[in-house]
Amino acid sequence: MIELFDVTKRFGEEAAVDAISLRVDSGELCALVGTSGCGKSTTLRMINRLIEHSDGEIHIDGQPVRRFKEDTLRRRIGYVIQSTGLFPHWTVARNIGLVPRLLKWSPERIESRVEELMTLLGLPHEAFADKYPDQLSGGQAQRVGVARALAADPDILLMDEPFGALDPITREALQDELRELQARLHKTIVFVTHDMDEALRLADKLVVMDAGRIVQQGTPLELLREPATPFVESMLGGDDRGLKETSLVRVSERMQPPGQTLNAKARVHRDATLRQALAVMFREHADQLTVFDDEDRPVGELSLQRLVGVTRHE
Amino acid sequence: MNEHGVQWRANRALRHWRLPLAWLVLLTALTVGMAELESVFRWVEADSRQVIYDRADFVTLLGRHLLVVSVASLLATLIGVSAAIAVTRHAGQDFLPLVAQIASMGQTFPPVAVLALAVPVLGFGTLPIIVALLLYGLLPIVRNTLAGLQGIEPSILEAARGMGMSGGQVLRQVELPLAAPVILAGIRTSVTVSIATAALGATVGASNLGDPIISGIVNGNTAYILQGALMIGLLALTVDSTFERLTVRRISR
Ligand SMILES: Nc1ncnc2c1ncn2[C@@H]1O[C@H](COP(=O)(O)OP(=O)(O)OP(=O)(O)O)[C@@H](O)[C@H]1O
Ligand SMILES: [Mg+2]
Numbered sequence: 001m002i003e004l005f006d007v008t009k010r011f012g013e014e015a016a017v018d019a020i021s022l023r024v025d026s027g028e029l030c031a032l033v034g035t036s037g038c039g040k041s042t043t044l045r046m047i048n049r050l051i052e053h054s055d056g057e058i059h060i061d062g063q064p065v066r067r068f069k070e071d072t073l074r075r076r077i078g079y080v081i082q083s084t085g086l087f088p089h090w091t092v093a094r095n096i097g098l099v100p101r102l103l104k105w106s107p108e109r110i111e112s113r114v115e116e117l118m119t120l121l122g123l124p125h126e127a128f129a130d131k132y133p134d135q136l137s138g139g140q141a142q143r144v145g146v147a148r149a150l151a152a153d154p155d156i157l158l159m160d161e162p163f164g165a166l167d168p169i170t171r172e173a174l175q176d177e178l179r180e181l182q183a184r185l186h187k188t189i190v191f192v193t194h195d196m197d198e199a200l201r202l203a204d205k206l207v208v209m210d211a212g213r214i215v216q217q218g219t220p221l222e223l224l225r226e227p228a229t230p231f232v233e234s235m236l237g238g239d240d241r242g243l244k245e246t247s248l249v250r251v252s253e254r255m256q257p258p259g260q261t262l263n264a265k266a267r268v269h270r271d272a273t274l275r276q277a278l279a280v281m282f283r284e285h286a287d288q289l290t291v292f293d294d295e296d297r298p299v300g301e302l303s304l305q306r307l308v309g310v311t312r313h314e
Numbered sequence: 315m316n317e318h319g320v321q322w323r324a325n326r327a328l329r330h331w332r333l334p335l336a337w338l339v340l341l342t343a344l345t346v347g348m349a350e351l352e353s354v355f356r357w358v359e360a361d362s363r364q365v366i367y368d369r370a371d372f373v374t375l376l377g378r379h380l381l382v383v384s385v386a387s388l389l390a391t392l393i394g395v396s397a398a399i400a401v402t403r404h405a406g407q408d409f410l411p412l413v414a415q416i417a418s419m420g421q422t423f424p425p426v427a428v429l430a431l432a433v434p435v436l437g438f439g440t441l442p443i444i445v446a447l448l449l450y451g452l453l454p455i456v457r458n459t460l461a462g463l464q465g466i467e468p469s470i471l472e473a474a475r476g477m478g479m480s481g482g483q484v485l486r487q488v489e490l491p492l493a494a495p496v497i498l499a500g501i502r503t504s505v506t507v508s509i510a511t512a513a514l515g516a517t518v519g520a521s522n523l524g525d526p527i528i529s530g531i532v533n534g535n536t537a538y539i540l541q542g543a544l545m546i547g548l549l550a551l552t553v554d555s556t557f558e559r560l561t562v563r564r565i566s567r
Contacts, residue, residue: 048476050472050475050476070478071478071479071480072478073478074475074476074477074478075477075478076478079473079476079477081469081472081473081476082469083467083469084469084473085467085469085470085472085473085474085476086470086473087470087473087474087488087492088470088492089491089492098477098479099477099478102477102478102479102483148477
């Protein structure tokens with residue numbers, strides 16, 4: 001668990017981060033979103049003390065971060081940055097094994113851990129272990145960066161625009177992988193991005209920052225449904241935010257029990273998002289879809305009215 | 315490793331070091347066999363009674379030359395690299411502008427002037443030339459070490475610190491290895507310049523490969539000058555090509 005209490009960072013006179021309070025519970029992924037220069041990276045780097053905060057308190061699991069030795073603290077916290085920061089003169093395997101080596105694990109334990117992580121991140125050991133960072137694609141390098149951050153199995157992961165430099169397809173693939181990873185590992189993650197769609201896809205908790213302050217925080221759905229200020233609304237894409245909301249809700253949450261008339265073509269999986277359902281309706285010129293499950297059995301139906309929530313009582 | 319592998323490696327090493335070895339062989343041949351070339355030098359300097367410099371044998375001169383250059387370069391490397399590291403640390407950053415400026419400006423100061431300034435303080439002999447070489451040789455080393463350390467991508471250092479490496483670990487495991495090619499290039503310049511400049515030592519009473527040259531100038535004997543120049547040139551080429559191979563090896567891992 002990470003807690004920030006009225007944390008301020010001043011560079012000279014200017015406050016880059018201005019009295020923000022925030023709590024990230026264990027196992028939660030918290031995304032910090034905002035325009036460039038609003039203090040996202042500064043906030044992140046105060047948590048592992050790459051930057052010392054000027055005021056307020058930062059706690060990890062109830063303990064003030066200043067109580068730890070800097071190096072000890074950082075070895076307990078995974079850190080991933082956009083430009084990867086991989087050491088160009090070390091092989092992939094050696095890069096990944098960095099923190100375990102700092103923690104003086106035995107060579108055998110480091111080796112097996114490195115193999116385990118490379119498998120976890122889809123980097124075959126034989127093919128990649130002895131490569132150097134300049135022999136990797138952007139996506140592979142970023143996977144190595146994530147593996148390095150996870151190496152000593154830290155509870156906390158700080159990620160600063162980790163997928164920012166990747167093409168859209170690779171970025172989405174890595175987002176999916178991170179989601180799967182997180183479902184298994186339950187790390188406490190603070191994730192900085194200025195891509196709102198990325199934040200909506202990944203975040204349990206969304207924090208919108210502007211000029212060093214937190215403008216609004218809550219679940220993605222809360223923010224989409226009730227943006228607190230015009231700034232948050234515009235960050236969420238203005239009128240487009242309705243469509244973003246459809247990406248967050250599953251068909252199974254809105255469907256009804258199956259009726260008599262089943263449309264064979266206009267059908268959608270129960271785990272699909274409402275956005276995908278909407279796309280099928282549009283394509284098939286249908287206002288009613290059959291919902292099926294993994295065994296291809298019809299388990300319900302979804303009408304356009306239900307999809308847009310005419311009958312929602314919230 | 316099998317026999318074939320050993321041989322293959324030996325072959326590769328030989329190919330790799332071919333050029334420095336060639337220069338070394340030439341240098342050695344000239345050092346021990348200068349007298350064999352008497353007829354050649356006779357042709358250059360037909361009028362002189364003597365054409366082969368013999369006030370000291372070339373082995374001794376070469377040895378003294380090497381000693382002066384080695385001591386000066388070793389000290390220059392130690393001091394130069396340490397100074398550049400010190401001013402790029404947090405605690406020493408106040409001195410960075412000063413040191414960087416001296417390092418870039420100092421090269422315009424001629425070594426003869428350094429020597430002229432050193433003699434009144436240190437007297438004649440080997441000491442003033444070592445000091446002169448040391449001071450002059452510091453500059454390229456400091457400049458290149460600074461450039462090497464400052465040229466490292468900031469994100470690499472941020473990651474290193476973010477992963478929990480201590481200052482010393484970052485320096486030894488990340489900064490120095492990454493800056494090594496540039497630092498090595500600075501040392502190479504420094505040593506090569508020192509080899510040539512050390513000849514000036516003969517003017518202040520430090521006997522080395524500069525002796526034949528000075529003696530040749532004084533006595534109007536071109537053959538002496540040629541012999542000193544040849545030796546110094548070959549020594550510089552041997553050392554320089556050795557450094558060149560070292561740098562190449564490092565860069566290509
Ligand atoms: N070391 C520093 N010294 C002085 N000012 C700084 C320093 N680091 C950051 N700042 C300033 O603090 C503010 C916040 O910077 P920060 O890097 O946190 O922004 P950010 O939200 O991460 O932006 P981006 O999306 O562009 O990465 C900026 O105005 C920046 O100029
Ligand atoms: Mg940033």
